[in-house]
Amino acid sequence: GAVVSQHPSWVICKSGTSVKIECRSLDFQATTMFWYRQFPKQSLMLMATSNEGSKATYEQGVEKDKFLINHASLTLSTLTVTSAHPEDSSFYICSAGGQTTEAFFGQGTRLTVV
Amino acid sequence: TQLLEQSPQFLSIQEGENLTVYCNSSSVFSSLQWYRQEPGEGPVLLVTVVTGGEVKKLKRLTFQFGDARKDSSLHITAAQPGDTGLYLCAVGISSGSARQLTFGSGTQLTVLP
Numbered sequence: 001g002a003v004v005s006q007h008p009s010w011v012i013c014k015s016g017t018s019v020k021i022e023c024r025s026l027d028f029q030a031t032t033m034f035w036y037r038q039f040p041k042q043s044l045m046l047m048a049t050s051n052e053g054s055k056a057t058y059e060q061g062v063e064k065d066k067f068l069i070n071h072a073s074l075t076l077s078t079l080t081v082t083s084a085h086p087e088d089s090s091f092y093i094c095s096a097g098g099q100t101t102e103a104f105f106g107q108g109t110r111l112t113v114v
Numbered sequence: 115t116q117l118l119e120q121s122p123q124f125l126s127i128q129e130g131e132n133l134t135v136y137c138n139s140s141s142v143f144s145s146l147q148w149y150r151q152e153p154g155e156g157p158v159l160l161v162t163v164v165t166g167g168e169v170k171k172l173k174r175l176t177f178q179f180g181d182a183r184k185d186s187s188l189h190i191t192a193a194q195p196g197d198t199g200l201y202l203c204a205v206g207i208s209s210g211s212a213r214q215l216t217f218g219s220g221t222q223l224t225v226l227p
Contacts, residue, residue: 030212031212044157046214095213103206103213105157
């Protein structure tokens with residue numbers, strides 16, 4: 001199947017700093033990617049839809065100014081958590097592809113804000 | 115309210131036992147998927163069911179889609195420690211070139227040796 005790569009796998013940052021997470025489709029072009037957030041022992045919740053060349057679409061309750069999404073190319077979407085706080089600590093996962101079949105997920109990024 | 119309700123939320127069993135996980139909704143779906151997720155990794159697709167009443171088998175895993183396409187079940191026979199993980203049902207819609215998924219609440223399965 002198609003490969004989606006996420007980087008970094010884990011990151012620890014100080015409260016108030018910003019963190020950028022990258023999601024790359026390695027062997028296909030992805031005009032649309034999705035960002036999910038998962039808290040411990042919970043399911044994945046969709047945060048936003050990343051659209052190449054246009055603004056991202058955010059789910060209700062997700063602060064667009066806090067979670068900046070940039071999809072500048074057909075193979076790369078980035079999620080920047082700005083002014084991170086401990087409550088932003090979570091597992092962030094991107095997905096791409098699968099218009100008619102399965103969606104392909106990145107490995108996820110464990111963010112810990114201290 | 116959650117679109118997809120899974121039960122049980124947590125399940126801890128001994129190796130060799132059988133178990134069933136349920137995924138229920140009041141909505142009708144054209145298809146439904148089951149994923150397994152291990153700690154620190156993204157979900158991995160196990161199966162897609164599309165026809166009401168459909169039964170699919172994947173080794174010791176048996177998946178069933180309800181006749182009305184509102185619910186699904188996952189049955190594991192003779193569970194092994196390697197089956198430990200978070201099991202998620204999901205339904206999706208196509209959006210652009212990709213598939214947007216809504217996940218169930220999840221079932222955390224622990225199989226003890």
